[in-house]
Amino acid sequence: MSQNSHGIGGLTFDEKKKVRAPEWNVFFALILIVAIFEALGFMLQGQSFLFDSAGRFDSIFNEARLKIIILQVAIVGIIAIGSTQVIILGGIDLSPGSVVGLTAMVAMSFAQVAEVNGLANPKLMFDGIADLPVIAPLVVGILCGVLAGLVNGALIAYTKIPPFIATLGMMVTARGAAKWWSKGQPISFPTESYAAIGEGMNPVFIFIALAILFHLILTYTVYGKHTYAIGSNEQASRMSGINVERHKVLVYTIAATLAALAAVVLSSKNLTAQAGMGVMYELDAIAMTVIGGVSLSGGRGSIIGTVIGSLIFGVIISGFTFLKLDAYYQEMVKGAIIVGAVVLDQWRQTRASARL
Amino acid sequence: MSDIILETRDLTKHYGGVHALEGANFQIHKGEHVAIMGDNGAGKSTFVRQITAVEQRTRGEVIFDGKPVHFAGPIEAREAGIETVFQNLALADDLDVPSNLFLGREKVKFNLGPFSILDRKAMREATMAGLVKTGVKIPNIMNPIRNMSGGQRQCVAIARTAAFHSKLTIMDEPTAALGVQETAQVENIIKTLKEQGESLILISHNMRQVFDLMDRIVVFRRGRICANLNVRDTDPQDVVAYITGAKTGAEYADAV
Numbered sequence A: 001m002s003q004n005s006h007g008i009g010g011l012t013f014d015e016k017k018k019v020r021a022p023e024w025n026v027f028f029a030l031i032l033i034v035a036i037f038e039a040l041g042f043m044l045q046g047q048s049f050l051f052d053s054a055g056r057f058d059s060i061f062n063e064a065r066l067k068i069i070i071l072q073v074a075i076v077g078i079i080a081i082g083s084t085q086v087i088i089l090g091g092i093d094l095s096p097g098s099v100v101g102l103t104a105m106v107a108m109s110f111a112q113v114a115e116v117n118g119l120a121n122p123k124l125m126f127d128g129i130a131d132l133p134v135i136a137p138l139v140v141g142i143l144c145g146v147l148a149g150l151v152n153g154a155l156i157a158y159t160k161i162p163p164f165i166a167t168l169g170m171m172v173t174a175r176g177a178a179k180w181w182s183k184g185q186p187i188s189f190p191t192e193s194y195a196a197i198g199e200g201m202n203p204v205f206i207f208i209a210l211a212i213l214f215h216l217i218l219t220y221t222v223y224g225k226h227t228y229a230i231g232s233n234e235q236a237s238r239m240s241g242i243n244v245e246r247h248k249v250l251v252y253t254i255a256a257t258l259a260a261l262a263a264v265v266l267s268s269k270n271l272t273a274q275a276g277m278g279v280m281y282e283l284d285a286i287a288m289t290v291i292g293g294v295s296l297s298g299g300r301g302s303i304i305g306t307v308i309g310s311l312i313f314g315v316i317i318s319g320f321t322f323l324k325l326d327a328y329y330q331e332m333v334k335g336a337i338i339v340g341a342v343v344l345d346q347w348r349q350t351r352a353s354a355r356l
Numbered sequence B: 001m002s003d004i005i006l007e008t009r010d011l012t013k014h015y016g017g018v019h020a021l022e023g024a025n026f027q028i029h030k031g032e033h034v035a036i037m038g039d040n041g042a043g044k045s046t047f048v049r050q051i052t053a054v055e056q057r058t059r060g061e062v063i064f065d066g067k068p069v070h071f072a073g074p075i076e077a078r079e080a081g082i083e084t085v086f087q088n089l090a091l092a093d094d095l096d097v098p099s100n101l102f103l104g105r106e107k108v109k110f111n112l113g114p115f116s117i118l119d120r121k122a123m124r125e126a127t128m129a130g131l132v133k134t135g136v137k138i139p140n141i142m143n144p145i146r147n148m149s150g151g152q153r154q155c156v157a158i159a160r161t162a163a164f165h166s167k168l169t170i171m172d173e174p175t176a177a178l179g180v181q182e183t184a185q186v187e188n189i190i191k192t193l194k195e196q197g198e199s200l201i202l203i204s205h206n207m208r209q210v211f212d213l214m215d216r217i218v219v220f221r222r223g224r225i226c227a228n229l230n231v232r233d234t235d236p237q238d239v240v241a242y243i244t245g246a247k248t249g250a251e252y253a254d255a256v
């Protein structure tokens, strides 16, 4: 048995002719889309999209725009890391946007300062709860996520409600709770240490760190193996002795916890929390995931794909801004991207099964 | 200490109004290889699903290795020593061969609960070693099962049970979709199990196979056991008569 062969029974297999990993296709799509915007940029605006056209010497890239793109993508990207796992599991989660709203409100109310410019904080949520160490809002925020995820997971795993319905319920409920929390008032004036979490490019670093962490977890741990297995064949996984119900609860809890982390980063970056935060983030996250090659029917996809998918998403959105198209167009195009990605996924499926 | 590895008493399963399995009394001895035959829908798979606790039985007893058992699910049955190849295979199509072989009982390097680190190399090597014995041909075991032929998939499912030592192996129509060569391979695995003294319940429609490999034939008809025949004292025509209902074993006179 030669060292690089994984074949048995005398059948040989050429390592060099290995099928290209699907992530490469997503990556080429990214390059292609950038190229299209470059071309449009030169035609319509007379300037480059991502490259520096001011002729500076220190960089070939338009750093400002690149930064905007990845910063824009980072926070929803954190949610997409969770959506990826849920979708690989064969489920769907519509609640993260609302979990962001609720968590931002709750966490921020434990992150407020006592005094603003020498006067008592006019927005203080709870008397006497101010100037807490940063760990307090973090823990409270994460607990919000864990709780929402446990409810999602338990409903789906034990009452067998379809994930779409269960998480739709959470989407509405959590948004309601977010509004109820401060009777619709925004909560502002966080402590310096809380504000530091989402400062500058921190959201991007947090996104990358979480992406790497969950890439490793999905690839190298039993948790990852079981997530793919359940998404691929739930019945078989159950018969093989995987505790499918418990695993589902775990995955939905992790997804909601990631949404809660996104909420902390977002509210810290904006220095305020509002009940309407995170509206539609779940759809953006699902779009990033599906663009990244994660199959809506479960069992296939990767965090790497989703990260590239999130970049594609960011490039398209800021590409439209760059071409000075109205925000209305952006939303319509977003809708088209989501549907388009799903159509592409369907098409990949039928092609894959046609090969059998 | 008796040498009966598995016994069922009055084992019964109703799906609503459907009496899929009715009062099955069945025994298999240690080291014995017993065939279960019967027409489609006779209740053979249902019988297996009650023993392995894929479903919970309506009534009756299962006595495994001398003790009455009430497994909560297939994993408990497996942990107790019953390995099963289900008729619908129970493979995860998107995973590669080692992942399927070790599904639900992965080898780990560090135990961190659900986040335990997989020992992928050990699983790969054990897979190679296990599959080589079965004689199956697979170009690359690291490919997803999805891209493999029906026979290769079947062999993976069977290798999965053969790779782990068990007190009782149950195979539900393991060669139904296989070519001549693959069938021979599966039959080889069955012979190996016999030599190793492992007990086996084989569900099969293949008369030749049953007469070549098995010690005893139990016939199911419309949810009931209607015959219990020693292979040496019977012949295929006889078995067909029992399957179709032309004949019924004396001790099963009520099973009409």
Ligand SMILES: Nc1ncnc2c1ncn2[C@@H]1O[C@H](COP(=O)(O)OP(=O)(O)OP(=O)(O)O)[C@@H](O)[C@H]1O
Binding pocket: B015, B018, B019, B020, B038, B039, B040, B041, B042, B043, B044, B045, B046, B047, B087
């Ligand atoms: N989950 C279920 N709900 C209702 N009826 C069922 C269910 N499972 C099986 N049955 C019925 O029980 C009867 C026995 O089915 P079973 O699968 O045990 O047959 P079998 O003997 O294995 O047949 P085959 O040789 O085709 O595999 C059939 O009539 C079937 O329709």
Ligand SMILES: [Mg+2]
Binding pocket: B044, B045, B046, B087, B172
């Ligand atoms: Mg059957």
